[in-house]
Amino acid sequence: MDREIPLDEQRKEKRKQIIKYGAVVAGVITTIIIGINLLQSSVSSKNIAIGTVDRGTIEVTVNASGKVIPLTEEIIVSPINSRILEVYKEAGDSVNAGEPILKLELASIETDYKQKLDEREMKKSKLIQSQVSLDNTISDLQMQLQVKEMKLKQLQTELKNESYLDSIGASTSDKVRQAALNYEVAKLEFQQLKQQIDNQKKNAAAEVRVQQLDLSIFEKSLSESARLLKDARVLSPQKATLTYVNNQIGSQVSAGKQIAIVSDLSHFKVQAEIADSYAEKLSSGAKAIIKIGQLQLDGTVVNITPSVKNGVINFTVMLKDAGNSRLRSGLKTDVYVTHGIQDDVVRIPNSSYYIGAGEYEMWVIKGNEAVKQKIKLGESSFEYVEVVSGLEVGEQVIISDMNQYKNKQKLKIEAP
Numbered sequence: 001m002d003r004e005i006p007l008d009e010q011r012k013e014k015r016k017q018i019i020k021y022g023a024v025v026a027g028v029i030t031t032i033i034i035g036i037n038l039l040q041s042s043v044s045s046k047n048i049a050i051g052t053v054d055r056g057t058i059e060v061t062v063n064a065s066g067k068v069i070p071l072t073e074e075i076i077v078s079p080i081n082s083r084i085l086e087v088y089k090e091a092g093d094s095v096n097a098g099e100p101i102l103k104l105e106l107a108s109i110e111t112d113y114k115q116k117l118d119e120r121e122m123k124k125s126k127l128i129q130s131q132v133s134l135d136n137t138i139s140d141l142q143m144q145l146q147v148k149e150m151k152l153k154q155l156q157t158e159l160k161n162e163s164y165l166d167s168i169g170a171s172t173s174d175k176v177r178q179a180a181l182n183y184e185v186a187k188l189e190f191q192q193l194k195q196q197i198d199n200q201k202k203n204a205a206a207e208v209r210v211q212q213l214d215l216s217i218f219e220k221s222l223s224e225s226a227r228l229l230k231d232a233r234v235l236s237p238q239k240a241t242l243t244y245v246n247n248q249i250g251s252q253v254s255a256g257k258q259i260a261i262v263s264d265l266s267h268f269k270v271q272a273e274i275a276d277s278y279a280e281k282l283s284s285g286a287k288a289i290i291k292i293g294q295l296q297l298d299g300t301v302v303n304i305t306p307s308v309k310n311g312v313i314n315f316t317v318m319l320k321d322a323g324n325s326r327l328r329s330g331l332k333t334d335v336y337v338t339h340g341i342q343d344d345v346v347r348i349p350n351s352s353y354y355i356g357a358g359e360y361e362m363w364v365i366k367g368n369e370a371v372k373q374k375i376k377l378g379e380s381s382f383e384y385v386e387v388v389s390g391l392e393v394g395e396q397v398i399i400s401d402m403n404q405y406k407n408k409q410k411l412k413i414e415a416p
Helices: 007-040 107-167 173-232 276-281
Strands: 042-044 050-052 054-070 073-077 082-087 100-104 233-235 240-245 258-263 268-275 287-292 295-302 312-319 332-349 358-366 369-380 384-389 396-398 410-414
Touching (some): 050 332, 054 287, 100 240, 107 173, 268 287, 332 369
Parallel strands (some): 042 410
Antiparallel strands (some): 050 396, 054 268, 054 332, 268 312, 287 332, 295 312, 358 369
C-alpha cells in the first residue's frame, strides 16, 4: 500500500525545486550580463578616431550653418497685370541673354502706348501753335510801339514849333501847354506799350516753358510705357539657367509677382546664419572656412544683415573658389568664421564631440585602455579645440562619438 508523503516533506521538496531552477535562471542572466559587459567594455582601435594633444596656434572661430546658393540670381517679376499666353522654356533649361522665356498678354498696354503716342503729337502741335500765337501777339505790339514812337516824335516836333512861334509872338501859351500835354501823354503811352511788350515776352516765355515741361513729363510717362511694353516680353537678362518659371498658361499674374528666376549655376556663394549671441564676433571681411563633407573652401564674410530675425543673423560668404565643380545649389554647409588668434595654447583636434566651451568627459588613452576623464575646453577653430585643463601635451584622446559608452568608466582598446 502507498503511504501518503507528509506535507512538510512536500514543501521542502518544492522549495528545493524552486531554488534549483532559480539558481539556473540567475546563472543564465549573470552570464548574459557579463557577456554584454565584456562586449561593451572593449572597442576596436579601427572604429575610433584618436587625437594627440599638442601645443600651437588656434584661429578662433564661431560656428554657423549655411547653404550654397548661386552667385548671381535674378528674379523676374511681371511688370503689368496680365495673363500668361505662352511659355517657351522650362525650369532647368539654359537660356541666353535676350532669349524669350514666356509671353504675357499685351493688348491693353499696347493700346495705351499707341494712345500716348498720339497724345504726344497733339501736345507737340499745341506747343507750336502757342509759340506762333504768342509770337504774333508780340509782333503786333511791336508794330504798335513803332507807331507810338513816330507819333511821339511828331508831337515833340509840334511842341518845339509852338514854343518857337510863342517866342516870336505868333502863338499863345495855351497852345504851347496843349502841345506839351499831348507830348507827355504820348510819351506815357509809349512807355506803357513798351512795358506791355516786355511783360508779354515774359508771359510768353513762361507759358512756353510750362508747355515744354508738360511735354517733358509726358515723354517720361511715354518712356515708362515703352519700358513696360518691352519688359512684358519676358526675356532672359543674362546667360544662365532657368531655375523657376510660372508655366501655368492662361493664369493671371499681377504687377510685381514673381514669374521666373534665372541663376548662374557655374559660380556660387554661401548664405549663412548664426545665433545673435555671436553678433559681436561677426564682422565684414572676416575669414571664413566652408566645409561640405571632406571639401574645404576659403571665403570672406560680406553683407551682414543689421536686423535679427528669430534670434539669428544672416550673412553671406563669398568663396575664393566659387566655381568649384563639387558645389551644388542647396547644399548644406558648416561655416567657421574667424574672429581672433590665440598663440601657444594646448590643443586637440576638433570633431563632432565639441559643442562649445565648457567641461567634457572624454576618453584618454592609457596604454591599451581608455579611461574617462573630466576635461575643460575653451575656444575652437575648425581644426583645433583649446584645452584649458585636464590634458597634457603628448596625451591621446578619443575624438569620435562615444555616446554608447557613456555609462562606462574604462574601455579596453583592442588591436584591429
